[in-house]
Amino acid sequence: MNNINAVLFDLDGTLIDSEFFYFSNWAPILAEDYGLDISFDEWIERFAGHTLHHNVQMLNNEYGLKVDEEDMWFATRARYAKADMRTIRLMPHAKEILTQLSDEGKTLALVTSSYQSTVQAVLGEHKLLHFFKFFVTRESVENPKPNPEPYLLAVDKLGIPKDEIVVVEDTSTGCTAAKEAGLYCIAVTKQVVEQKRLTHADQVLNDLAEVKNSLISLN
Structure with a gap:
């Protein structure tokens, strides 16, 4: 990369x-x-x-x-x-990784199968909306994950080469979408049943602290 x-x-x-x-x-x-x-x-x-x-x-x-x-x-x-x-809680280390990446000048975006109203309610409550350049939500695409359309749309919005982009996902569904879009994908989950289905991910890590460290090593 x-x-x-x-x-x-x-x-x-x-x-x-x-x-x-x-x-x-x-x-x-x-x-x-x-x-x-x-x-x-x-x-x-x-x-x-x-x-x-x-x-x-x-x-x-x-x-x-x-x-x-x-x-x-x-x-x-x-x-x-x-x-x-x-009332939905953040995953451990979520705010820390967003803050660090933002401070390093990385462009951050959200690619989700949830609706815009969910994004606004939850991330708005936690005051995290400002970290993201844009949101690709369920309303944005005709074909949601595992179809690559959401990630291909995000790549188009970013306007940079794919090998300068990393995806962070937690399910096989999302990882499939990212890989079929030609992107590097880090999977993050402690769910054993999900880890077994993530053999197509480039990395499978346990939490966002590990993801943060991995992103540092990839630079």
Whole structure:
């Protein structure tokens, strides 16, 4: 790689500790409305990192349910609003890595399958929005991760060579999108089930402190 000039971050599970929040809001809907009980491990293995559309299709095709996507969208948004997404915590070392990279003059951007409203609510609450040059959200693309479109759009917005860009992701879905876009991808997760699916990542690390150190060594 050339010197790193830009870092593209995923949001959920990478910068914010959101997967248990999503699980705790989806699980009651699935149990009460569809009679399906899922564990957090099952959520991580099958649902985390995917869009609502993908998860609804998976529930219908693999679990034999009859879930309407629009109904699930309204049901989950109602629960998110009541639970208050602003209470979602940052992942350990998130603010530190953003601050250091920004101080070093790196361009930072966010590439997420979440909606702009989620980005504004959570990162706004933690006062992190100013670190990012732009946001590629679910509304920005026709084909979300694992399709490479979100990362190809980000590369176009950056206007720099791909070998000056690093992606930080936490799921196989996101890493697939980054690699198919031709980008170097660091995966960061302590979830063993996810680590086993990240053989296509250039690195698999445990937390953002390790990512920060790795980015220093790549320069």
